[in-house]
Structures are given as structure tokens and as C-alpha cells.
Amino acid sequence: MKLRNGILGLALGLLMGGVSYSAFADDASTFVYADAGEPSTIDPAKANVNWEFTVTRNIYDRLVDFDLDDPSKLLPALATEWKQDGKVWTFKLRDGVTFHDGTAFDANDVKATLDRLLKIGQGQSYLVDDIASVTVVDPKTVKIETKAPTVFLASNLSRIEMLSDEDIAKHKDDLGQAWFNENANGTGPYEFVSWTRGTQIELKRNDKWWGKFPEKPFDRVLDRFVTDGANRARGLEGGEFDLANFVPLDEALRIGTSSGFHLVEGNNLWAWPAIYLNMDLAPTNNKNFREALVKAFDYNAMVQSFQGKAEVGRGPVPSWFPGSPEKEEAEIKTDLDGAKAALAKSGLANAKMKCSVPAGFPEFRFAATVLQSSAQQLGVTVEIEEQPFVEAITAIKSDKSNCFVLGNANLSPSDATKFFSAHYLKGGFYNSGKFFDQTLQDLVAKLPTISDAVERGKLLKQAADIVVDSHYIIWTARPKTVVPEPDRIGGYRIDPAEYINARFWEMYSK
Template sequence: MAYRAASTAGRALHKKPKEAERMFARRSNRHWLVLVLALTLLVVAACGGAPSNQGSGGQDQQAGTGSSGQAGDGTSQPAGRRVLRMTHSWPNQIDPARGSDMASAVSLINLYSSLVYPTPEGNVEPYAAESWTVSDDNLTYTFQLRQGIKFHDGREMTAEDVKFSFDRLMAIGEGFAYLFRGVVREVTVDDTYTVSFHLEQPFGPFLNILTRLYIVNSELVKENIKPDGPYGEMGDYGTEFLNVNDAGSGAYMVRSFDISSELVMERFPDFFGEVAPNAPDEVRIIGTTEAATVRTWMSNRELEISDTWQTAEALASLDNIPGIDIASYLDGGQLYLMMHTQKPPLDDIHVRRAIAYLIDYDALVQQIFPGTEKARGPVSRSLVGWNPSLPELEFSLDKAREELAQSRYAGQWDQYPIEYAWTAEVPALEKVALMLQANAQQVGLTIDIVQTPWLQLIERAGSKESTPHLASIFVTPSYGEAGSQLRARFHSSTAGTWEQLEWLENAELDAMIEDALATVDFVERMAKYAEVQARVVELFPTVALYDNVNRHAYQACYVEWPQLQAPIPVLGYMQDARFIEVFPERVASCGN
């Protein structure tokens, strides 16, 4: 893909040099994802002994072996090499059938190729596939692969690898498998370079979800299958091997991987796609978000891009370091206050509406999460298909009292304390909980705040009984249309997961979502997305607190990050390292 520095009007949120004014513009046809704190905390499977025929990978499971340029080692840019170091929340799952959080998505995008590649406009363009056709009934998509694509061990990619990758993803059933479940009936190999996807029914955004099918080297995986495993004749399906090795054809390949702390990748010289002239020779994804550590490394020029979990205070401190700028872009995600619609008193819509009136949205976006934008509806305005007719929510104690007076629980509030679980790994969320608790007290509601580790919250989400009344959770779509968010957040199939603590289970809404996704005509599909959003607002199962803006500190004095000028609204693609350029010769001019 040739990365196009498209017009930045209304699109780029990148902070220009210090004397310039900060920009927080937006574009309604941009979308996207990342945050999903939930996904950033999935558990990586434990590693076993060294696999045979490791091909391209990190058998030692130790990062930094035989290399310079490790963050914190006192090396800014090692002589003769361009190094890009980025921090991320951890763990990091580099198996394409398992990874789906931010760190994992960034790793997979750099290690593997997909049939198509997302564009800043929300479309897709050819990548491993050079072309495709669609049958008249919209049930069969046939892709012609580029010839000569090499995996990291030198073997050529064929249609068999595409089919194997899909079958493996669905058999394991983790990671991005949910995007294809109920959508694809089967994948068939037509010839060496031709593969067909046969759908269960028409699915409008089918090409978009293919950005999440990462193609593995089937022969390499088969050579490293452990016979004892849950997948029949496929044993462990190569999961132990792919925990710490890659079987990809991406611009980078695994050199070493310490699953507890750091992934080290090096440039693949035979990559088939475009690579910027000054792209990094080495990419390190480092598992920490600790503010003091990040600041020290950034100050010493030992870290090029920070994670997106730095607090406003930490970013302000980094912004004061010469040569460092703050990059900002809408990512398609939102922070939601999820309300358990089947647990009293939140089974009463008047109570849910009252809680929405108890939130000071101005304080939220100006003080607690500065730089974010007030939400209008249950889908971010940066996603294609957002409904702009929906109003912003407002803060009003009087209106909260009016709603509570209409509740069937009126006068009994002492019998119905409300539990609010906030995610321990994101300290700023406690401020949201405390604000709501204080305002609720003024209208007679009792809210008990519970600091809850993320993995514990995931477990609690598994049953109606254990799910808390309230929880504030970031959710980011998996592809760049409103339908991704609507299905993940409000379809009954996701009830009991971290993405839907509301337990909505509304058959009418399910049918509306399914109908919208099955609509092939783009304009008609967008109209149906708008109707679904309006219906969600009527049911009021959740409060969309704000549209998220990702913010990273980065070394603007020697790193050029072109994606900031035309953001790709798909989780992880903003850090496709082959487009980012590093100029070690400029470090000396960065200042102190």
C-alpha cells in the first residue's frame, strides 16, 4: 500500500510544533479503534520447550539478545541502525488466532499480511490479494493472490495458506474469530493463487473484517504442531510455537520475544509491499505504561513512541521536553458507563436515565480526560455510519430527580444500593466513579464504589448475578464501521462478555443489527445503522461518556509519523512501522 498523506483538513489531530495551537479536529467518515482496555489484558498462554524448525521467531523467549538499542540501556540510536521503540500495555499475544488487543494488533500488523489493507477513508485496498470479484448473490468473494509473496522462511504464499489460516482461526475461536462467526460458511481453494470465501448470508462490511485475517505459513505451522492438543488431528494447532514465533510474511519478523516484557522484530528484506526509505531496521514493543519509566526513556531518547495510557499530567510533562510532541487522533472508541438492565433498580429505565443526568460531561472531557470529545450516541462520530442527529447528554440534578420520581422504586432507595466497579488498571476511572457517587448522593441514591482488577471484572461479567450494576469500560470497534460497535456492544450474542455488561438481550434490536449488517448497499446500510443507534438510545442501556482520542508522546525531532496526517481508523494500523521513518542523525539536534 502506498501510504497517502491525504488532506488533513478536519482530520489530523496531530500536535504541531510547540508554538502552534493544538488541534482537535474531527472527521465523520474516519473511524476507529483501539483502546479496548479489556483486550489489552488477555492472558497469554504459557510457553513450553523450544519448538523444532523455528523458522522466523524467538525460540529463546528472551528479548534483547544480541542487539543494541534496548529502551533504558543508555543507547539513543545504535550506530548504523534505525530503531523504533514503543511502549504498550501488556501482555502481548502474537498468535494471529489469539491476539486482538492493542499491543497484539500492532504486532500482528507488522508480522503478517492480510488479503486487504484498510484506508484512512474507511475502505480497503489490495494487499496480499491483488484483486477480487463478488458473485451476483453477494455470497461468494473470490480473491486472486499476488504471486511471489514470501513468508519469512522464504516459502511462497498460496491459497492453501489463506484457507489454513481461516480454518485455524475459527477452530481456535479466539482473537478476531468472532468477526467471522456466523458470516463465513467455508473457504475453498480454487487454484494455487485463487481462494474463495462462501458466506452464510450477505454481509455488507465483509471486506472490512478481512483486515483481521492474518495469513500464516501453513507448512511451517504444521511442522511445529504438538500432537497433544484440543484440536483433533491438528493437536495444538501450533499454538505453542506461535506464542513466541511468527509464521508471517509481514515487513518485520520476530527476532526474540520475552513474553513477560518485550517483543523484538527486525526488517524482513524480501517483504513484497511498500516500505518507507527510512523505516526502522528494528522495532521493539515494550510492555510498560509506568509514567516515570516512560519519561526517563523519552528524555534520554531511548523511546520513540509512548503508549496511549499516559495520564494528562504525564503527557504534559513529556510535552515540555524539547523535541517531543503529542500526537492525537480519534480512534473510533468510546468510554461507556455500562448499566445492568436486568438488576434492580437499573431494570427501570427511569433510574438509568437519572444516572445519565448525574454525570458532569464538561468536567469529564475537560478535567478528567482532557482532549476527548463529548459523545453523541452509542457510536463514535469518527466511525462511518455514526448518527449525527442524536443529542449530547447533559448534566442536571433536577432532571435526575424528575426521572427518579417516576421510578417504581421511588422512596425505596435505601433498599437498593448500586455497585460501581471501576477498573483498577486505569486510575482516572476512579475520578469518574467518585463524581457520580457525589452527585448521586444529592438525589438520594447510594453508589458503592469498588476498585476491581480487570481480569476479575471479566470474570464477573460472565453471569447476571455477579455482574455489577455499573462499570466504566473502554470499547473500540474491530473495523471501521458503526456496525462493528453496534454488534459488539448491543447484540445478545455478546451479553455476558466484557463488551456488554448491560445484559440487554433485546430480540427486536438483535434483528435490527443483523438486518443492517446483511445489507450490501452502502447507503442503505448506513441508514439502518442510524436507526439502530436511535433505538439503543430509546432503550437506554448505557451512557456513552466520550469519544476517545488516542494520545501518544513521540520524538518529533527525529521520527516522522505520516499516519498522523491521515489516520487509519482500525486498531493497531497507526503503528505499522514500515511507514514510520527514523532519522538517527537528527537526535543530536533535539535539545535537552
């Protein structure tokens, strides 16, 4: 689209592997998106990272959507109405919806999708793992029974993409994993066209979509894989890309405030980075020692590293989340005197510890170095070890490390229990430091059964307080998402309960 220069396009093409895309320079109906990675799968049952959701969210629809401006509000999508009666939810489905291959969407597709997702047990399946059974009442009615009453089912279904039961049946040998990994047939606003490995995925607009496009939508989307942040920034600024994911913050601020651009800001997922402290391995198995680390940490340094586009969280639940107790929580700030007093109580002077950091994330590395310098003021030595993600999280889980740097994330727009289950309950994948509290386990199990929002809010505060008081996590910062958007483009919005990507169906050319 638009301002692309043939020479610039050739130069950037060479930087990205010798391929030039300047042939698209005059095509105003094409939207070029620079994504930070290439999907390992486009199977909605397995998708789990930004560049996979970029594709699946735009090809497939969900039963319900939620209002980005009000995360507590659900909107009709493939389901036009729904109701709960104890453990049973009933969904009425939209008429006249077809998949991209022309087959009609009905209740059989819902059942097949959810049954398959739960069997595979990957990706976003944790959001609906409380489903006991799915029953087709008639082609336009489906009943879903949960293992226990939960007020959050509809909300969590806003993240589950619906597949065709015919596709699932046609490729049933491996639950369709091989086929869905690299093929797609949804009901959504964009259709899958092709996947050029190492380069891009091409989509085209579904002009038979039941939803509404803005004026001047994009008929064609090229989801380009550009792994280098500097190249994403350079291509966006030069007009080679219409939007780019994960532009380095300093570049995003510079580009977004320059002529021809504006900044789009929004809430990010929970906290980033978060430092998990090992509850089983000395010296971090000592609560007073953990408290000393939490109080010694230089939070101002982290906020400054985000150039002021961040705040310090007060606990695990951000203020924008429905029912969040964040404003009622005590402010978390650097308190060196308090840290020294806590360290004295621990009896662990001159302690040494190791921190594992997933490689490739400058924010994670910086958070670890801030911890290192902050702890040094207490006479505590922190050794930092950067490793690939799997090795880094395995190090703390196998008690070879005292801390692990990652983020706190939740894909549900209103259900905090799924987040707590993944990060703070026994067996949770991201519960890397092996935190356990029976009262918290009981609270998380009870929360979904409470229909009164005020009462749920009280229980959520109790749950958050338990995690805060344990000093298991150092919430280093809660940054804003900052995305530079060209003035020639409109419609980009940041989803507060999503990994950062683009809703192409809302984008338009000005």
C-alpha cells in the same frame, strides 16, 4: 537511536529491572518502542490487546488494508482485487509474495488461516464468524462463502493476519497454539527475531517485503515492555525510547509541546470509559432510574479530566465511522432537573447500587467517582469496588453489581454490526449488563445484507437509537488519542479502528 545518554540509559535500565540498553544508543537504524505490557501470545488467532497487536500487525500481512484517512476505503494488500456475488466473495492474490522463511504465499495459506481462526474461536474471530467455507480455486484465487450475504467481509478481513499453511500443518496437534504463541513467520514488513521474557521482543526489517517502506526506515525494532507509565514518559523524554504507548495524558501534553517533540492526535476507539448498567438487577433494571443516572452524570468533569482532548458522545457510533448517525443524534449533556424528574417517575428515592471497576485504569476509576458524586445529588448511593478485570465483569454478569466500567471498542473499520453483536446483542461477551432488544437483534442481522450505503445508514441510526433510548450505557467521554513524537521521528499515525499501537513499517528517521 539518537539522543540517548549512557548515564540516563543506565538509570532507566535500573528502573526497569537492572538492564541497561545504552549499547543501542548510537545505532540510528534501531527503533525502540516502549509498550505498556508484555504479550501473553503473539498468535494472530488469539491476539486481543494492544501489546499483542504491536507485534502481530507488523509481522503478518492481511488480504486487504484500509485507508486510515478514509475508513470507508479499502486498499489492496495480499489480495489485489476482490468481488462479491451474493454469499460468495472471490479474492485474487498478489504474485511473488513469500513468507519470512522463504516459502511462497498462496490460496492454501488463506484457507488454512481462516479455518484455524474459526476453529480456535478467539481473538478477532468474531469479525469473520459469518464465514461458512473457504475454497481454494487455484494458487492465486480463493473463494469465501458466508452464511448470509454480507457487504462487510472484505473490510473485516483487513484485521485478519495470514499465516503459513505449512506452519499450521507442521504444528497441527493443538492447532499450532503452543508454537504460534511464541513464534512467528509472516509475510509482513518485519520479521520475528527473539523474545526476551520480561524485557522485549526484537524484530528486523524484511527487505523482501512486497510493500513499500519510506526513506530511512528502521532496520531493527525493539518492542520494550515498560509497564509503568511514568517510566515510559521519562524514557521517551530522555531519548531512551523513540516512541511510547499510553503515556499519561498530562505528561503526553507536556512532552509533546516541549522542544524537540510534537503531538500526534487522532480518533480513538469508540468511547472510553463507558459505564454499563445492569438491566436485570434492581435498581438499574428500572428504565427511568437509568435515565436519571444518564442525565445526572457530570460530562464536563470527564472532558476536563482529558484536559479538553475529548468530547461527549451522542451514542454508540462515533462521527468518524462510515455511515455514522452521530450528528443526527441529540446532544447528551448534564440535566439535573431532568434527572430528578426521571428519578421521581422511577419511585426509587434513596436507592443504593454497586459499581465494579477493573483495577489499574485511572480513567475507569475516575468515571465511577463522577457517577458516584453525580448520583449523590439525587440521593442515590453508589458503592465502588475495584477488582481485576475478570472479577469485575463477572460481578455484573452474575448480578452482584449494578454497573461496570469499561470502553466501547470495535476493530472493524466499517462494520458496526460486529461491535453491536459484542456489546448489545444476547450472548455478546461485552454485553455485561445483559441488554436485549429483539428489534435491535433483527436490525443487526439485516444490516450486512444491505448493499445501499444510504439505506444501511438509516438502519444503523435505528439501531443506535434503540441503545441510546434504553439508557443502558453512560458514554462518559470520547477522548482523542494524543501521542508525543520526537521531531527526529516521522510516520506515526493513529489508526481510528485499532487499539493504540505503532505501524513500524511507516516509521522513519529524519
